[in-house]
Amino acid sequence: MKKARKLAKVRRRFYRPEQHTCPDCQRRLRRAVTLSERTVITLGEVIKLIHAGYRCPNGQCATPGRTYRSAAADALALPGFTFGLDIVLLVGRLRLREHQTVDEIHQELLKRLEPLGVRIARREILYLFEAYCTLLRASSEAKDDQEWLAQEKNGGIIVSVDGIQPEKGNETVYVVRDALTGRVLAAENVTSSETAVMKALLAPVVALGVKVLGTISDAQESELLAVQELWPEVPHQVCQFHVLRDASKTAFEADKQVKTAMRKRLQPKVREVRKQIKKHLVTASPKARQTARGAR
């Protein structure tokens, strides 16, 4: 008999641009289109993703046709792929670093995805490996992509840098994107995240000679420095997702410490009060005892 297939646990997520206001006229951006509505499978979860594009609502604005995307949504998966970028990177590493065969990678992924209730076909491994190779070639292709280079509608690009480490302890793949079109501009496997390495990673983007309207990165210092040195005049934004995640971490720790400290200070006092109440209950008159009980 056929075994009942375990259903995937799907998490719904809504993504909007990191940019909230129009850089030209400062008006609040408004939701204009649904850029994609699809399922993305990562190593950690299955996401039902809704990616909304926002535009400036001001009809007199210089760039009303510019659509703002979410860099975080684009970082999840390559366009047209259901399996996430983290899985693409894992396949690339298993194939090239660990020299695993397609069958071995297939088995490993089946195992890794099983807790999510997801299966993967063997031929999918081949597609994912191809995607990995294409991704690492992306920078050389961007400069030959005339159609993309000629997009005057946006008046430039917003450079987003995202470091993805599919597994702790392994190398990080940095993906550089145009946050306005989602196009990958550069991607590199790096083992060090020094500012010089970051600058080298961004060099092909500088070489494109396209106007850079803004930059988005996570709060990693070397990334910030590289971006600042390359485009000193350009507004920079730290990706909210990373900021919120990092901020909540310290807040959570601080909260925990306060709670522990409070408990330590209060506990002896509470104990003392409890003892006193007990003593009073024994010595008090029956009537007072009743009132004390009622108040409890």
Ligand SMILES: [Zn+2]
């Ligand atoms: Zn505007």
